[in-house]
Amino acid sequence: VTAAATLAAGPSRLDGEPRMRERPIDDLVHALTALGADITIEGRGGCPPLRIGGGGLAGGSAVIDGSRSSQYVSGVLLAAPYAARDVTLRLKDGLLVSRPYVEMTLQVMSAFGAEAGWRGDDVLHVATRPYAARDYSVEPDASSAAYPFAAAAIAGGRVRVAGLSAQSAQADVRFLDALEAMGCRVERGASHCEVRGPDGPLRAIDVDANDFPDAAMALAVVALFADGPSRIRNVGNLRIKETDRLAALETELRKLGADARAGADELRVTPAPAYRGAAIDTYEDHRMAMALALAGLRIPGVRIRDPECVRKTWPDYFRALERLS
Numbered sequence: 001v002t003a004a005a006t007l008a009a010g011p012s013r014l015d016g017e018p019r020m021r022e023r024p025i026d027d028l029v030h031a032l033t034a035l036g037a038d039i040t041i042e043g044r045g046g047c048p049p050l051r052i053g054g055g056g057l058a059g060g061s062a063v064i065d066g067s068r069s070s071q072y073v074s075g076v077l078l079a080a081p082y083a084a085r086d087v088t089l090r091l092k093d094g095l096l097v098s099r100p101y102v103e104m105t106l107q108v109m110s111a112f113g114a115e116a117g118w119r120g121d122d123v124l125h126v127a128t129r130p131y132a133a134r135d136y137s138v139e140p141d142a143s144s145a146a147y148p149f150a151a152a153a154i155a156g157g158r159v160r161v162a163g164l165s166a167q168s169a170q171a172d173v174r175f176l177d178a179l180e181a182m183g184c185r186v187e188r189g190a191s192h193c194e195v196r197g198p199d200g201p202l203r204a205i206d207v208d209a210n211d212f213p214d215a216a217m218a219l220a221v222v223a224l225f226a227d228g229p230s231r232i233r234n235v236g237n238l239r240i241k242e243t244d245r246l247a248a249l250e251t252e253l254r255k256l257g258a259d260a261r262a263g264a265d266e267l268r269v270t271p272a273p274a275y276r277g278a279a280i281d282t283y284e285d286h287r288m289a290m291a292l293a294l295a296g297l298r299i300p301g302v303r304i305r306d307p308e309c310v311r312k313t314w315p316d317y318f319r320a321l322e323r324l325s
Contacts, residue, residue, distance in 0.1 A: 002028055003079035006037040008054040015049040019284065022047055023240055027065040028072035034062035035076070035087060059085030059128065066096035069237055073124070074105040080126035081114045087126045094122040097237050100171035100211050107169050111136060139163050142170035144314055146215035147290050149175065149195045151324050153184050153222050155297040156197035159324065164193045175215035178207050182226060204228035209235050216267075217291040220249050223269040224258055225298060236265030243283035252280050252292055256299060277301015286312040293321060 002025065005012040015021075026046030029039050036058025042049040057079060066073045073089070073096065080087035096102065102124075109116045113132035119125050145161045152159040166173060166188030176193060180186045182205050183198035204226040209216035213235045223230035238245035246262040253260035255278035259270035277300055282289040286309050296302035310317040 002039070002050060002052065003032060003075035005052040005054065006032055006039070006057055007079055007082050008052075010054050012052045012054060013049060014052065017284070019242060020048050024068070025050065025072075027068060028075055031062045031064035031072065031076050031089065032057070032079075035059055035080075035083060057083035057087075059083030059087050061088045061090070063090045063092050065092040066102075067093070068097065068240060070096060070098040070101040073102050077102070077105050077109065077116060077124065077126060080116070081109070081129050081131060083126075083128060086128055088119075089124040089126070091122040091124075096122075097210055098171060098213060100169065100174075104169040104171070139165065139168060139170070141313075142168060142172035142175070143214045144290075145193070146172055146175045146212075146218045147294060147317070148320070148324060149179060149193075150218040150222050150291075150294050151297060151321065152195040152197050153179050153182065153202060154197075154225055154294055155324075157324070158194060158196045160187075160192055160194040162192045165189075165191060166193055172212045172215040174212045175219065178205060178209070178219055179222070181205055181207070182222065201225075201227040204230045206231045206233070208233055213238050214287060217245060217249065217287050218294065220253065220260075220267055220269055221291050221294045224253065224256065224271055224275070224295060226269075226271055229268060229270040231266060231268050233266040235267070241287075242285040243288065245285065245288065248281075248283050248285065248288055249291075252278075252288070255280065256295055256302070275299045277303070279303045279305055282306045282309050284309050286310045286314070290314065290317055293318065 021043050024046040033039055038053030040051040106116050115127035115129055140161055140163045148159045176186045179195055182202045185196040187194040202225050209232050216232050216235050246267055249267055250260045250262040257272040257275045261268045280292045289304050289307055289310050293304050
């Protein structure tokens with residue numbers, strides 16, 4: 001929205017709920033400002049509110065820090081076709097977390113007529129060319145599909161998501177590789193993906209989840225039921241989401257009895273011999289609610305506080321979960 005607002009004819013002011021005022025956006029603002037945007041950060045520590053002058057982007061060259069979030073890079077890319085001049089975007093220190101999300105952004109931009117792509121490993125170029133309208137089929141959301149797939153891993157049985165291809169550009173499709181490594185049977189079709197629970201115990205895993213950090217939350221809950229300690233690493237950007245998700249996962253998994261330890265960019269989960277039910281806090285974070293609810297498939301007495309927070313992405317999530325049982 002910040003990048004789009006720079007293209008508006010007049011000024012805009014962006015603000016949000018209290019957590020939004022704790023999520024830094026200065027990496028995005030610095031890049032847009034270098035491209036000619038008029039933006040003032042009114043919050044503390046590089047966080048919203050923002051005042052955006054509008055009037056368009058001049059274009060040219062900018063450096064962007066992609067080490068904290070790929071969303072900043074995607075935001076600039078999406079607005080760049082409407083700049084007065086071509087845009088060249090260089091990654092600071094060559095770093096970019098969750099790179100597949102940027103690849104997906106480029107793929108969709110191209111589908112709508114934009115000229116955008118890589119020039120080497122750390123430079124992106126976007127030509128001045130407006131989008132062209134077209135019919136476009138939107139496949140199922142792989143981030144949301146992670147939860148029913150995880151349910152199959154935890155509770156056994158089979159879950160198939162039609163319309164989701166293993167060749168999808170969506171990064172969270174790689175969650176299936178992690179489930180497969182833990183012993184699940186995964187079927188990847190041309191127009192579906194399917195997960196069956198393992199024949200034996202789930203295997204512990206040590207995985208770099210940088211490409212699929214949102215699905216890593218579901219993976220942390222699956223790890224509760226593995227045959228040993230698991231490590232989910234390279235997910236430091238979970239700390240600047242709707243809540244500090246690493247800290248929140250550590251707290252809530254411990255309530256259930258697991259030995260969960262969050263590091264700067266990782267989470268270690270050691271299963272308990274037995275679990276106990278608990279009231280789970282969601283921190284107004286839809287993914288915390290959806291992920292921790294999965295624990296209730298095997299642990300009696302799991303209660304989700306503020307379940308309505310799932311309205312952000314999947315309003316009838318809990319009804320869907322009931323249908324799986």
